[in-house]
Amino acid sequence: MMKGKSLNDYTEDIYTCNRTRCGFCREQCPVYHVKVYETYSCRGKMLVGRGLIEKTLSPSVEITQILDRCLLCGLCEARCALNNLDIITSMRREMVHRGCPTPVHKGNVERILEEGRLLDARAAPERDGQFTLYVGCVYRSKPRELATALSVLERLDIHPLIADETCCGYIVEATGFDKEFEMIQGQFKKTYQQMGAPEILTLCPTCTATLKEKYGLPVKHAIVAVAEQLRKKQQAVKPLGFRATYHDPCHLGRMLGVFDEPREILRHLGIQLVEMENYRYFSTCCGGGGGVNAVDPDLSIEIAKNRARDAIGVGVEIITTVCPTCEPTLLRAAGRLAGEVGTFVDVQGLWDLLDKALD
Template sequence: MDVEVIENSNKCARCNYCRVCPIYTVEGWESASPRGKLYTIKSLVNGEIDVDARVVKELFKCTTCGSCEVICQVEIPLINLWENFRAHLNSKGYILPVHKKLREKTFREWNPYGESREKRADWFKDLKNLTSTNSDLLYFAGCTASYRTLSIARDTVELFNKTGLDFNYAGVDEYCCGSPFLRTGQRDLAQKLFLKNYKKWKEMGIRRIVTSCAGCYRTIAKDYPKIAEKLDYDFDFEVLHTVQILDEIVDEIDFEDVDVKATYHDPCHLGRHMGVYEEPRRVIEKMGIELIEMEKNRENAFCCGAGGGVKSQFKELALAIGELRVKEALNTNADYLISCCPFCKLHISQSLNNFDKNINVLDIVEVVIRTLNK
C-alpha cells in the first residue's frame, strides 16, 4: 500500500484536470479533489498527519465514479487507489457510522436496505410461472430493483417472457452482490456475499448471469473473478447487463410509433467502469425515440451522486450532485431521462424534488415495455 501511494502521488502532474470530480464540483475545496485526496493519503503514509475522524470523512467523500481516472493525463489508477486505501482504513477500524449500519443490516438480512430477506422476491410472486428452473441463464435483480424500484425487475421479467428468453431466478436465495461494501472498503463482507451467491449459482447449474443494475454488473463481472481467484475458485460465468441482451434482440421487437424525445444518463459503473456506451443508445434509437445527448455524456458523463457510499453517509452532498445532473437533463427539454441502473433511477428521481420542471426518469427496460406494439 505504501509503495502504491508514493509511486502514484509522485506521478501526479498537478494539472488539475481531475477537478471534473463531482465532489469537488459541489464542495470546491482542494481536499475534496482527487489531487487533494491523493496528497492527503501520501501525507498519512509518510506520517506527516494523523488519521482522525475529519480525514477519514474526507477520504470517503468519493462516489468512485471514475471521472478522475478517465481524464488523468498520467494514467494513475485512481479507482483502485481509493478502494484499496478505504480497505486499509477499514482494516484499522476506521468505518463511517452509516456504513457501519449498512454492514449490520446486511449481516442481518443480506441486503444494505435492511429489508426482510423473505420479502426479497415479493415482486416476483405473481410472475413465478414465467421462470424456467431448467434454464442456465440467471436473472439477478439486485437489491434496489428488489426493494425500491420493483417495476424494473417486473418489466425485465415481462420482457424476457415476451421475447421468449428462458431464465432462472434465485428468489430469496439471491444475496446482495457486495458492491456497496467493495466501494467502501469492507472486503470481508463482500467476500461472504460472493460465497453465498456463488454457491447458489453452482447449485442451480447457472452458466450465464444477467442483471439490471450497473453496480451489480461491475461487481459480478469485474470483482467476482478476482475474489474467486483469491479463494482458488473457478469463475466460469458469462456476465451481462440487461441492456446488452436488449441490444442483441432489439431488431426482433415490434415497437409502436412514438413521438418522444429522450436523454440518456450513463451510469458510472456501466460506462466508465465497464465501457458500455453504445448499446443503450442503439436500443433507444431502434425504439424510434429521438435521443438528445446531455452536455456531459459517455466517458465524460456526470455522476448521479449516489455511488461509493456517498448517498448513505453524505445524503445532502449526493443530492447536490444529483441536482447538477438533473439540470443537464432538463436543459435538453427531453420527455424521458433514461438510464440503465435502478440506483441511478432512484437517486435522480429524488434529486428532482426541488425542481418545478419535470422529466420522466425511467430505466431502459421500462421504456421498452411502454413502447412495445401491443
C-alpha cells in the same frame, strides 16, 4: 479471488500525482463541482493519501468523511494515467484497518453479513426459465420495477431462471471492509459458481461490474440481451415519438463499455435521442454512487441536480437511464430542481419505456 492492495503499495503513484499536480481530474469531478474545495477532488485525496503514508496525518473522523465523499464514479480515472479508484478504495481500507470506519457503512456491512442482503427484499420472484438472472438487492426491494423488467424480458422470449441469491457485496468492498468482503464472496460463490451457468444476466449495473471484476463471472446486463433480441426479432413496437436524453450509469457505461445498446433501443422505440454535454465515457455520475447517498444525502442531491441541469440545458423533458440507483436519485433531484428553476425534467426508466412500446 482478487485482494485489494494496501495504501503503501500505491506510494509511487501517489507521489507521482503529488509531484505533477496536473489537475486534469478536478473540474469535472461531481463532488468537487459542488464542494469547490480541493480536498474533495482526486488530487486532494492523493494528498490525504500521502499524509496517511508518511504519518503526518492520523486517521480521524474528518479524514473518513473526506474519503466517504467520493462517488467512485471513475471520471477522474478517465482523465488520469493512475488507478485512481483502486487508490481511493485503498485509503478507505486503511481507515477501516486503523479503526476509523464510517458507522453507517459498518451497519450496512453487518446487515449483509447477517442477512445476505443490503435492503428489505420485498420482491421474491420465482422463475424457472433457461437464462440465469441475478436480480440484486436494489431490484429485490422494488417489486414494481422488477415486475416490469421481467415482463419485458419475457415478452421478448428471454425467460429467466431466478435462484435464491445473496448480496454481491459491492458496497462492502467499496467502503473499505475487505475482510468482510472476503466472507461475503464466500457466501455468494456457493450459490453462483455451483450453478455453472455459461452466462449470467443481470439487472443492476453495479452488480454487473462486481460480478465481472470481483468474481470473474461471465455476465451480461439484461439490456444488452434486449437490444440483441429486438434486432434479431425485428420486433414491432408502438413508437413513443418524443425527445429524451440518456444518462449513462457509471458502472454500465464507463466501467463496462455498454454505451451503444441502450441508445440502439431508444432509436428502436422511436425516441429522438438528444445527448447531454457529458455523455458516454465522460458522462457524469447521478450522485448515488460509492455510498455517498448514505453518508451525505444533501451532497448526493446537489450532484444529481447538476445532472438534471445538463438535461434541461439540451432542451429535453425526459431523462432515461437503466440503473435502479440513478433513476430515483435523478428523479428526486429533478423535483427539487423544478422548485428552484421552474422547469421539471421527468425521469423514466428504460424498462418502463420498453414496457409501454411493447404493450
